[in-house]
Amino acid sequence: MPIDVAAIRTEFPTLAREVRGERLVYLDSAATSQTPEAVLAAMERYYRTSRSNVHRGVYLLAEEATDAYEGARTALARLVGADPRGVVFTKNATEACNLIAYGYVRRTLGPGDALLCTVMEHHANMVPFVHAANDRGFEVRYVPVTEDGHLDLAEAARLVADGRVRFAAFTHVSNTLGTINDVPGLAALVRDANPDAVVHVDGTQAVPHLPVDVAALGVDSYALTGHKMFGPTGIGALVADPALLERMEPMLTGGEMIRDVTLTGATWNDVPHRFEAGTPMIAEAAGLTAAVAFLEELGPDAVRAHEVELGATFLAALADADGITVHGPTTMAERGAAISFSVDGVHPHDVGAMLDARGVCVRVGHHCCKPLMRELGINATVRASLHVYNDADDLEPLLDGLAAARAMFAVGRSA
Numbered sequence: 460m461p462i463d464v465a466a467i468r469t470e471f472p473t474l475a476r477e478v479r480g481e482r483l484v485y486l487d488s489a490a491t492s493q494t495p496e497a498v499l500a501a502m503e504r505y506y507r508t509s510r511s512n513v514h515r516g517v518y519l520l521a522e523e524a525t526d527a528y529e530g531a532r533t534a535l536a537r538l539v540g541a542d543p544r545g546v547v548f549t550k551n552a553t554e555a556c557n558l559i560a561y562g563y564v565r566r567t568l569g570p571g572d573a574l575l576c577t578v579m580e581h582h583a584n585m586v587p588f589v590h591a592a593n594d595r596g597f598e599v600r601y602v603p604v605t606e607d608g609h610l611d612l613a614e615a616a617r618l619v620a621d622g623r624v625r626f627a628a629f630t631h632v633s634n635t636l637g638t639i640n641d642v643p644g645l646a647a648l649v650r651d652a653n654p655d656a657v658v659h660v661d662g663t664q665a666v667p668h669l670p671v672d673v674a675a676l677g678v679d680s681y682a683l684t685g686h687k688m689f690g691p692t693g694i695g696a697l698v699a700d701p702a703l704l705e706r707m708e709p710m711l712t713g714g715e716m717i718r719d720v721t722l723t724g725a726t727w728n729d730v731p732h733r734f735e736a737g738t739p740m741i742a743e744a745a746g747l748t749a750a751v752a753f754l755e756e757l758g759p760d761a762v763r764a765h766e767v768e769l770g771a772t773f774l775a776a777l778a779d780a781d782g783i784t785v786h787g788p789t790t791m792a793e794r795g796a797a798i799s800f801s802v803d804g805v806h807p808h809d810v811g812a813m814l815d816a817r818g819v820c821v822r823v824g825h826h827c828c829k830p831l832m833r834e835l836g837i838n839a840t841v842r843a844s845l846h847v848y849n850d851a852d853d854l855e856p857l858l859d860g861l862a863a864a865r866a867m868f869a870v871g872r873s874a
C-alpha cells in the first residue's frame with residue numbers, strides 16, 4: 460500500500476507542534492527519527508504494568524519483562540532476515556561497531572594484516588578500527604570515493620588483491636552522500652581475495668528506509684540503531700552470524716553474561732547473551748519491537764517507494780534552484796533520502812538558522828564524516844533527510860528558506 464503521509468503524521472505527536480510560530484517541518488530523520496504513539500505506548504506499558512528485571516525472575520512480572528526483551532530480538536531478526544541468536548543488543552550503532560572492533564578485530568588482526576574501510580564512513584564505523592590498528596599494528600586501507608559519490612570498486616579490487624585484508628568495514632547507505640553501496644558486490648570482492656575475511660556493514664541508514672536482508676547481503680555482521688528507525692534512543696544492535704559471535708570475546712564483563720564465576724575467573728554465557736552485560740535496556744527493547752511492527756506494517760518496499768518519489772521531486776527542485784550543489788549521486792535509484800548540499804556563498808550554519816526561523820529542522824555540519832569532508836574540500840554541508848511523514852508540503856518552506864538564505868547572504872550571486 461502506498462504511504463498515506465497525512466494519516467502517518469497523526470501518529471507522531473511531535474509533528475503536531477509549532478516551532479517559532481510555524482508548523483514544524485522535520486527533515487532530520489537521518490540524525491534521529493520521530494517516535495510514533497505505538498512505541499511510546501509499548502515503553503509506557505512496560506513501566507506501568509510489567510516493570511521488573513529480566514531473565515532471573517521466577518514471578519509473572521519478570522516473565523513479562525523477559526518476554527518483552529527477548530521478543531525484540533525475534534522481531535528485529537525477522538525484520539532484517541537474521542537468526543535471533545545473532546542479534547546482540549547494544550546502546551546504539553556506535554557501540555555495535557565498537558563491539559566487533561573490540562571483540563573480534565583487536566583479538567585477530569596484527570602486524571602484516573590489513574583492514575579495508577572507506578573514506579565515506581561515519582566516524583562510528585571508522586574510528587574504532589583506526590584505534591585498533593594504531594594499538595595492534597595492522598594497516599587500514601581506504602576505498603576512495605569517485606566524483607559522483609560512489610565507492611571506487613576498481614581501486615577496492617586493487618586494495619584487496621594481495622589477500623592481506625582480513626576484515627572489511629563499510630556502510631550500506633552513506634549518511635552524508637546518500638549513496639547506496641553495492642554490499643554483496645563489495646563483500647564478494649573482499650572474499651574473492653581472502654575467503655576468510657570478515658565483512659562488517661554499517662546498516663544504520665539502511666534499515667529505516669530500505670528492505671534489508673542480511674543473509675541475502677552476504678555479510679558477517681551488520682550494525683543498526685533503534686532511534687533512526689522510529690524506536691527509542693538507547694538501543695541498537697550488532698546483527699551477526701552466530702558462528703562469528705562464537706569466535707568473539709565480550710567487550711564488557713560482569714552480571715548476566717556469565718555461565719560460572721570463581722574467585723579467579725569466569726566462563727561466558729551462550730551467544731548472544733555473553734555480549735549483554737548487566738541489566739539491559741528493557742523498556743527500549745519493548746519500544747523497538749513496536750517500531751519494527753510499525754515499519755513492517757508500512758512495508759519497507761512502500762517506505763522506499765515513497766522516499767524515491769519525494770527525493771526525486773526534491774533533487775529536481777535543487778537542480779532548478781540557483782547556486783545549489785548536491786553532494787553524492789543525483790538520481791534516487793542510486794541513493795537514499797538523506798540529501799546533502801552546499802548553498803553557494805552561504806555558510807551551512809547560516810542556512811540552518813534561516814530554516815529554523817521557518818520551523819524547518821535540517822542538519823548542518825560535518826555529519827561525523829570529517830575524512831569525507833576533507834576529500835570533498837569543504838567543512839560542512841546542509842543535509843535534509845526525508846522519511847514517511849514528509850511530503851511535498853515540507854519541501855516548500857525548505858526551498859523558500861534556501862532562496863531567502865541566498866538572497867540575504869550570498870555575495871555576487873547570479874540571480
Ligand SMILES: Cc1ncc(COP(=O)(O)O)c(C=O)c1O
Binds near residue numbers: 632634684686
Ligand atoms: C551511517 C551512520 N553510522 C553510524 C551512526 C551512529 O549511530 P548512533 O549515534 O546511533 O550510534 C550514524 C548516526 O548518525 C550514521 O548515520
